[in-house]
Amino acid sequence: AVISTAIVALVAIIATLDATGPVIMATTTAEDRMLLLQTFLACQLLISLPVASILEDRASQAANALHREQTLRSEAEKARRQAELANRKLSIAAARDDLTGLFTRTRIIQKLEKLIERHADKDTPLTVAIFDIDHFKMVNDRFGHIAGDEVLRAIGQIARDAMPRRFEIGRIGGEEFMLLLPGQAVETAAGYAEQLRLAVMTLSGQQAQCGVTISVGMTEARMGDTVKTMMRAADLALYAAKSSGRNQLKRAA
Structure with missing residues (x-):
């Protein structure tokens, strides 16, 4: 202009x-x-x-x-970052059991699926252990559900403290837990599981009054194994441990 x-x-x-x-x-x-x-x-x-x-x-x-x-x-952009952060928090919250802080059943099974695929691809050892609290119903009946929750919370803390970070632990039922030990044959994995069993027996305070112990069943991945077959084998070993008097470890046949 x-x-x-x-x-x-x-x-x-x-x-x-x-x-x-x-x-x-x-x-x-x-x-x-x-x-x-x-x-x-x-x-x-x-x-x-x-x-x-x-x-x-x-x-x-x-x-x-x-x-x-x-x-x-x-x-x-700020709203997008906040949404991503909220989604991550929700994802973390969904992956963790509220009471014990361990992985939920869904998330620990997802991790087991990935480890089985890795085992098949690289032929690396993989051991799965399932353990639960002996006579947990009696704990609830005698000391109350609040005390039972405290026992579960204490078990979760002990499991986190006793196991190396490369191992994954999740709560798969009321008083039942699953431990994933990648890179470990069942012989060496049994040492870690035994360490956990003994650590549970050192519970102090009110939990010690409950006389808490755990029984453990273990299995090592074989060619063609799936989540279902490994969990079933570990469950059978756990049943054998309970049938033999509890507070002990059994390996799958």
Whole structure:
């Protein structure tokens, strides 16, 4: 707009000084031509001022629109990050048992599925142990369900403290737990399970009054094993441990 107005004014000035153009048709004296040229330039100025104002207003609106867009993008990104964080928290909460802090049944079984696939691909050893609390019903009946919950919570803490972090532990039933020992043959895994069994017997306070012990059944993955077959083998070994007097460890046949 500025350039076009300047060009028109320059052309008018040159044409007037050269005695050509429409100014010559309106008057014959130089003074009248100069006066008419000044009037013309004044009109050009008056026209350019509102145009400049409109353009400035549009530039301001464009800048505001850009700022709003950037603000909206920033808010959208912030909302996206908050949603991702909330989803991660929900995912973590869904994966953990509220009482013991161990993995839920669904999540520990998912982890077992992945470990079985890895075992099949790389032929690395994998042992699964299922253990539960001996006579847990008697604990609830004698000391109450609150005491029973405290026992479960204590078992979860002991299991986390006693086992290396590379092992996974989950609660798969009321008083039943599953321990995954990747990279461990059943012979070496039995040492870890025995360590856990002995640690449970060191419970102190009210839990010690309950006389808590655990029985453990173990099995090592074989070619063609699935989650179902491994859990069944460990369950049978656990049943054998309970049938033999409880508070002991048995391996699958």
